[in-house]
Amino acid sequence: MNELYGPLDSEGRVPPLQQTRIAAFLISAHGALARQSAFTLPTKLESAWQTELNAQLFRETEIVSLLMRATSWAPDPGLGYMTVAWESAWFPAPVYEISDWPLAVAAGLATLAHAVHAGIRPATLLPAEANPEDPFAMALRRIEFESGRLLQAQILSLKGPDFVPFRDAVNSALERRHAEVRRLWRDMLQSVGIAIRE
Template sequence: MKPTLKLYDDARAAIAAGGFGADTQTRISLFLGAARQVNAAILGAVELQPQVTVAYPFVHGQYYREVEFATLLMRATRWSGNWALYAQGAQHTTPLWAQWWRIQLPAGPAFDPRAAFAALALGHALLARIRLAPVIPENVDEQSAFVAALRRMEQESGRMIQTQIRLLKDGDSPLPLAEREEIIETKQEAVDEAFRCFLEWLAGSSTPNRM
């Protein structure tokens, strides 16, 4: 199910009321970090392929950008001491990793054209459907390292999305168009559902944050 505008509004209102405290930052970083790590795993698998194709320069650049973002997010986040959040975060990020693990079976992207296209579709869905800018309230401190990191990742995601769209449309896939469109839709729906649940969790952060 695609996240509704109300979910974005509720999450933004919760952050506006409680601020970007450690609990809120941790919630966001656990989920967003997992999304970037899954995409890095997808791109990393292409990095290890022995054959260098015309798509390699694009994939190579995106892979190292995702690694950079993972480090940036780790350093910019004020991590919470509330360990229950980490268990809850694992529940919310497991669906994202499950999509990646599912692609690995039975032959994996290296030998199965459908799995290879599904990996690209999943990477695109992770960048295109998980958008955090709409939950950042107007009264936020734009000089905050965490907010600046979110802004930068959002901007760069827009550029990376364009590259992935080109790979999905112009990539050398033997799959018929209808099958490719079905795969893209399936991956988007899976990411949408995980993101919807995350926004509901984030909206519950209106309780006092642990500093």
């Protein structure tokens, strides 16, 4: 097992099979966030968290689009089974202790988004000798940069006044989501020969 992507090819690029599986995982996660944001977003914005949700929708869509174009795709027979497992994990999980249903759904989405943006750090596994001009490497760095920005929005949302009365329930949901996302990310990386330290 390696601790970083690779071995890199002669041009300093991540192997296509690793690119394929990593990109598929990230597209699955960020695509789920985009879909859920689209369905959670009301037609008229009435509160601050809805404004952030609108911004998140378009940033998540941009991440998916970037990965689809920047990845050197390779045939991967195991991807079908893995994608089903990933998509099941991203299924909406409203915070049921919140009686206001749109707010309960938004809280569930915010916990998933926080876990994805905080728990998945794809660029940190790039070796120092990775080609900085490679589209895939650049895409991973861009995703990590955007995730940092989106994470700040999720923190503000989860600490906002709407969720104060439900702090324990939201924190519990957040812990569950973080554990699930970390496990999925670790398992996917292990499937392409990368071991990450907890």
